[in-house]
Amino acid sequence: MLEITGICKKYRDREILRGVELSMKRGECLGIVGRNGCGKTTLLSILAGARNPDGGMICFNGKNALEDSRLFREYVAYVPQENPLLWDLSVRDNMTLWYRGDRTAMKKDMESGAPAILGISSMPDLPVSRLSGGMKKRLSIACALAGHAPLLVMDEPGAALDMECKAAIREYIREHIKNGGSVILTSHEMEELSVCTSISVLRGGVLVPVDPHISEEELVNCFSGDEEEDAGQQ
């Protein structure tokens, strides 16, 4: 479903991504790990079409999305670290903004779709400003999924959330994969990575696949040497 080849990105003189390669099928969940500032968010925002790469190709089912940006909208549901929500409007209004489909379909989805699974359909009229951090994140995911895109791209979905909320999000990710969707997420937590079918370390601007059952200690060891590389780049 997704093929990425040679994605590069530079910020001034610093090369963040140096030819990232990636291939994903439906029903897969890829966890991307790496040190702070290694380019995870940059890579995800490029995947979501929010940033343009300096070079490379991103293909969804063989079609290059860098030549037709509508493909990003069709294939990618992006959940950034911060919640892109209209804080002064209600849960329902936010869902309406991103929902692709008619009102009946949305009503049905609110009752039994992603919003219901994520536990936000019980409070459709509540203003976003009155939601807890966890509920905002859940709503953010529901809004991203309102476009019915098969690939869910999440940037540190569990950051600053309580354990119950993290569990609910993990549960949803499992459900999404089971239903044929794909997920790419970045995280610093092993528990969150436990839902992944594959894990890659973003190191030196490229993705290095590692064993998905890798221990935390081994994973940390994979990062070593990054600091010297970064220092060398700067």
Add this chain to the structure above:
Amino acid sequence: MSRTYLILEIKRALRRLPLVLAGALLLFILIGAGAFLASRMLYGEGAVGRIRVGVSVPEDDALGRQVVEMLGSIDSVKSVCDFEYMDLEKCLDELGNGGLFAALEVPRDFVRDIITGKNTPVIVWLPAGAGLEGRLFAALADAGSRTLGASQAGIYAGNEMYAAEGALDEIPALEADLNRYYLDFSLDRLNYFRHLEVDGTGEVDTARFYMISAFVLFLFLAPVPAGEYLLSHPPVMKNRLSCAGIGAGLRVSARILGLFLVLAAVSVLPVAAVCAAGLIKASAPLWAGWLMACLAASALVIFFYSFSQNLLGGLLLLVFFTAAQHFLAGGFLPQVFLPSSVRAISGFMPSSVLMEIMKSAVLGQWNLPAAARAVGMILAVSGVGVLLERRRS
């Protein structure tokens, strides 16, 4: 999706309506009081107050005192001036300490000299840097002396004519009649105090001028309580919207449209009330001008908040810029009172553009050049706003 976004932005804006209405009420009271005071201070009798004039007449000159009393009793003089008799020294003291706005020094044998044709002048003393009252009195005295000169010429001409006809006995009656006629028909105070032409007001009168000025100021400041709506979305939201095909242009336009509807909703009541009270006539140009002014104000306010990127910055920029440019546009003081260098840039101020539109609207006239300037202003500030939004996304 663009349609949904537009509807939701309008919904967000209209949610601020109660807050903006409450702020508007307060603003109306403040601006209304300010405009009323400014208007009274410049033109109103009450605010200008009575012009206290000291009159120094030689003690034994009964005739001179009689003439001054006669002048002081003329309706047009009596309605603005209070003549107080005192010696010259006291007159000058009071003039120095601000107790008097002017002093009249009537020379000895003033009346006799008029009769003999010697014409000894009455000296008018004004304080250095005379205020509005002093200047008004100077204008009044100047006008009075010209009128007296004309009447004197008329009286002498009558004397000559009667003397030539041999009707010397009739001369006193003729002089009395002519004096009465001249005094009755001269010194119409309204000519000097009411019909002051003011560039800023153009064809509208003072009350309407300040009504328009206050309304324009209100349009700029009324959105302050809706500050959070006026700001751009956070970067993450902008990014997400851009990815969904909702670009900077649509985002800025939607906010302008939302604020425009709020301003229109808030300002329609006072406009309708003024129409209902008969102060201005409801007409198509009025409603068109009102909508145009609301739209232009919305575009400018959104630009300020987009530029500043935060609530406090937006508020300060809006308030200070609005106050400064409104002054430069001749909104607080009509342009005639402003220095010529300021007057040269007045026309470029947003308040000036909006006041021009509203002036025509109040007069029920279509003003295409003013409308074109307003459209130009809307396009310019919106365009820069979009560029800023795009650059910062």
